[in-house]
Amino acid sequence: MIRLEGVTRRFRSAAGERTALDGVDLEVARGEVFGVVGRSGAGKSTLIRTINLLERPDAGRVFVGEREMTALNAGELRAARRRIGMIFQHFNLLDAKTVAENVAFPLRLERRPAAEVRARVAELLDRVGLADHARKHPAQLSGGQKQRVGIARALACGPDVLLSDEATSALDPETTDEILGLLDQLNRELGLTIVLITHQMEVVRRVCDRVAVMADGRVVEQGATADVFLHPQHAVTRSMIAETDALDGLDEAAPEGTRRLRLTFRGATTYGPELSQVARETGVDVAILSGRIARIRGEPYGQMLVSMSGGNAEAAVARLTERGVAVEAV
Known part of the structure; x- marks a missing residue:
């Protein structure tokens, strides 16, 4: 147009x-x-x-x-x-x-x-x-x-x-x-x-x-x-x-042996139990540092900043990705 x-x-x-x-x-x-x-x-x-x-x-x-x-x-x-x-x-x-x-x-x-x-x-x-x-x-x-x-x-x-x-x-x-x-x-x-x-x-x-x-x-x-x-x-x-959507918890470096990740959920995954299920399946410990749920043009989304340690972190990232969760290292 x-x-x-x-x-x-x-x-x-x-x-x-x-x-x-x-x-x-x-x-x-x-x-x-x-x-x-x-x-x-x-x-x-x-x-x-x-x-x-x-x-x-x-x-x-x-x-x-x-x-x-x-x-x-x-x-x-x-x-x-x-x-x-x-x-x-x-x-x-x-x-x-x-x-x-x-x-x-x-x-x-x-x-x-x-x-x-x-x-x-x-x-x-x-x-x-x-x-x-x-x-x-x-x-x-x-x-x-x-x-x-x-x-x-x-x-x-x-x-x-x-x-x-x-x-x-x-x-x-x-x-x-x-x-x-x-x-x-x-x-x-x-x-x-x-x-x-x-x-x-x-x-x-x-x-x-x-x-x-x-x-x-x-x-x-x-x-x-x-x-x-x-x-x-x-x-x-x-x-x-x-400036408006800052996720807290980024001021300090991640402790040794942990991975800090930003997880983005969109659509149906926003309200699903993906994170807890993957944590159980892979044996990782997850600490939620910050998060939010909102909508963009009517579509629900969620973002979390998490710290992941123990268990099989690589498998956890792979399984989250398979479930439609975007995973970014922070």
């Missing part, structure tokens, strides 16, 4: 030239929720703004559907943007207009008939849970309600793609979860392709099918969300995950 080929974007100022995007290649499949994560200054927001050409690349090509966005003239680009909705961190609502008028705004720009606008606005406000707030102004709404208005407005013209630029970073955790639940619902019910920019790793884990990790204007790692989170390959990815 979205393809970036060698996209480069540079910014020039009195202080010199800065490369925000450095030859980025990226593909987003139709109907998936794709996360882009990275620290401040990594190039995330610039990347998402190149998709609808709010930022025009200095080099490279951008495709949305079958259309090359970078090859369109001004009129063609305006038409193409109607199929791409966008929601923002700070809502960008018109304070002097009501909730209904904010949602109607893009439809009125298209000169849609008044009756069609009223029906579409009512439909969208009902979908985002704001049917009873149509006549209120943004100042009368909570942060989560404002973002729901922003989502309804982004959906007004019936887009195929929804771009979310840090849409939850100004919200509290409970409201963030509600907005992510709404985005997940829209993806499943409408088949929307969603590109979600964030620095919050929990956001990616909650709703994204795949994820790309950015650093210094480049994509340094990408793949299925579960694979990237549970088996990160790049130092930037490991560092970001460790």
